[in-house]
Amino acid sequence: MPPRKLSETPGNVAKPATISEVALLAGVSVGTASKALNGRGSLRPETRQRVLSAAEQLGFQPNRAAVTLNSGRTYTVGMITTDTIGRFSIPLMMGAEDALGAGEMSVFLCDARDDPIREQYYLRTLLSRRVDGIIVTGRRTQARPPIGAALPIPVVYAFISSADPHDCSVVPDEAGGARKAVEHLLATGRRRVAHVTGPEHHHSATVRASAATERLGEAGLELVGAPMFGEWSEAWGRQAVRMLLGANAPFDAVFCGSDQIARGVADALQAAGRRVPEDVALVGFDNWDVMALACQPPLTSVDMELEALGRTAADLLLAAINGAPSPGRHTRPCRLVIRDSTA
Amino acid sequence: MPPRKLSETPGNVAKPATISEVALLAGVSVGTASKALNGRGSLRPETRQRVLSAAEQLGFQPNRAAVTLNSGRTYTVGMITTDTIGRFSIPLMMGAEDALGAGEMSVFLCDARDDPIREQYYLRTLLSRRVDGIIVTGRRTQARPPIGAALPIPVVYAFISSADPHDCSVVPDEAGGARKAVEHLLATGRRRVAHVTGPEHHHSATVRASAATERLGEAGLELVGAPMFGEWSEAWGRQAVRMLLGANAPFDAVFCGSDQIARGVADALQAAGRRVPEDVALVGFDNWDVMALACQPPLTSVDMELEALGRTAADLLLAAINGAPSPGRHTRPCRLVIRDSTA
């Protein structure tokens, strides 16, 4: 095999310049070149300048492997999504990547696809690559077993949280979000609120349901019927409306566990001749633009601010890498985005 | 700053083991340890075993920076999404990450967010980190200027393509997909097909529209009216249906440029009393499960097989890294997924 025939393009550069080539061109030693490039040591300004122009001319970029080797720092972090990359992981990743990029950190992407074997494989890979830290994200907020014990580097869990309370986790305040949703419904004069949400075994569903119930209780009210647990789909939203209408318990608002459910609810309500928001106000959860904006009318929804959450996680990780860890569970508020479905 | 106080956890390991520690424990020299671990040189089986158990015992993982330094290979590639990570980039990234991970490659994630400055920043970063190759992806299939000229490493464009025909690009056969959609409609007896799609300045919209028109022409038919260019939204789908119904030109099928449009079309048709698929058959594009499955009835749609596309791109990149580049534009077929909207 030829040494590195990487492309047929004629203008292809063979190899990046090394510091010794820069030193040679500038007529100094390698050590001096290094000092000039990093602003260390005491050099005549003219010498420094000569090295800098030589570097410029050769398009010199220091070999990060070499830098890593004697600093011990890789300026790299790993991001493991335990569930498949999806609607929730993306904003998280974007936020984290944004904050890390600003700190000159690069991000290794690892998609463990819900497979513990893949997860451990990636963990070993990341440790072998000596990343400075790891962010673990997932699709659900439920606590999960720590990804590893006694790791030599800091780990931050984002959205998902670690079952070990000493680990650093950043999670959205889903209960607070649900309370905000209910408060808004109360503020707009609704008194008979139903709740349609995802499966009962899903952590988010139960947390949001309890918080909503509790907040109504504080206002001396009760949920219309029990929380309706089902699945995170439009079809379930439609079905739930049929059940609600059949139950003969009047309601003037539905707080939904997700925007998809809310959209199904909206469709079914209108099919049944109920107007949104005049007859029934509607609040969703996730503020997933595709759903919330396409809904008719556009949907008021709770936004978990995942991008900011990812950014926070990255900042906490950077702090931990720099020797200032913040162990424990950190909570970030949700934001209510008001649209026509409750106007 | 303390040297590396990374977490408060007591069991925290200070530092990963080095090969010299392994060698010490096994009672051999560093070089011998290296040979034992890599299966090189000629060693007594017993010696080899002693080194292996020492490595095992210390949890030794070779420092990749050191390996990189003398192999020149980083076993790392960069993945740059030119547009923001979104619905299209995700499956691409997953496919690529999957194929690369199987080849022991790690992936640097770079989200350029449609910003040329960020893009060049990431490119420099990746080159400085001496990645073995780069995959460029984006949200649209249109050709874009090459990300850099005369790069020392191979680059593969996935989904998006490079304006330079010598660059390696992998794109879905959107025209073929559109033809398949039309063929299916013809096969199910439809003869009066309308086409509602995205903005005319969008490459995908025009390519798909032309292919659909052409395929109808081959059957001696014409599109009902001109292709209706608008935007990629449900609202436009609904509006287009109102326009179609108002035009008094009968139609028995609508081929839509996206699933979102198709869903708007479905809703508006049903609101107008037209049954899907009995009166009007409907085909979407993208096979975006959230839309295609939630649509009533579930939507027949063209799937661009983005995950496979990403995998192909990764395979081509790996081949190029190993000295076997495949310059030029590579096309991958789309797949028609048949559901109730055309049954």
Place this chain on the structure above:
DNA sequence: GAAAACTAGGAAACCGGTTGCCGAACCAAG
């Protein structure tokens, strides 16, 4: 004008592995 104090820049060790080369120990053959 000589000694002391700086200054600029070079030599070399080092980070943690890999690999070519060489020598020691062992075996069998002469």
Place this chain on the structure above:
DNA sequence: CTTGGTTCGGCAACCGGTTTCCTAGTTTTC
């Protein structure tokens, strides 16, 4: 007992930077 061929494993160079230490040359000081 010497010689030649093997086998095993150590030594040291090397990858590309950074950093410490040190020296030669210049400037300052008395």
